Amino acid sequence: MESQKPQSENNPAITSCRKKISEDATFLQDLRDHIDEFIHASMDEHKICFKKTIQKMLGMSKVVAERTAEAKEVESSLSLQTTVSQ
Template identity: 70%
Template sequence: MAPECRKKKSEDATFLADLRDHFDEFIHASMDEHKECFKKTMKKLFGMSKAVAEKNSESTGIESVLPLQTSVSK
């Protein structure tokens, strides 16, 4: 298995052929390859979630202001 985890070998492969190939790669990968792929996947996931959080914090930085309504009771 490549250090960048798994990539499709053929774009023309059927779903089952691709799944069979993926399963074969997974079974024959060393523990070090599994660990490296897991680390890269986690970094990618946390990087994406951090980017989304930063984008959301930028877009929600503007607060809406509602006029204060008062009522006088007699």
């Protein structure tokens, strides 16, 4: 476990803490495996996963903010014409 820590911390693309056991598992099998994995994880594993999740969320919010800023730079504004009737 310790040898995997530096790789995940240095990896810019943060992956999920979840280890999918089988790609062709049914939903219930996958859920059961996920619950077992959660229950049997150590406190250090929970802390690492929590940190990764927060980093991933912050990273996603930064990407959205950057995209929004880029979109605002590209936007063009049209002048409005108003007419007043008497």
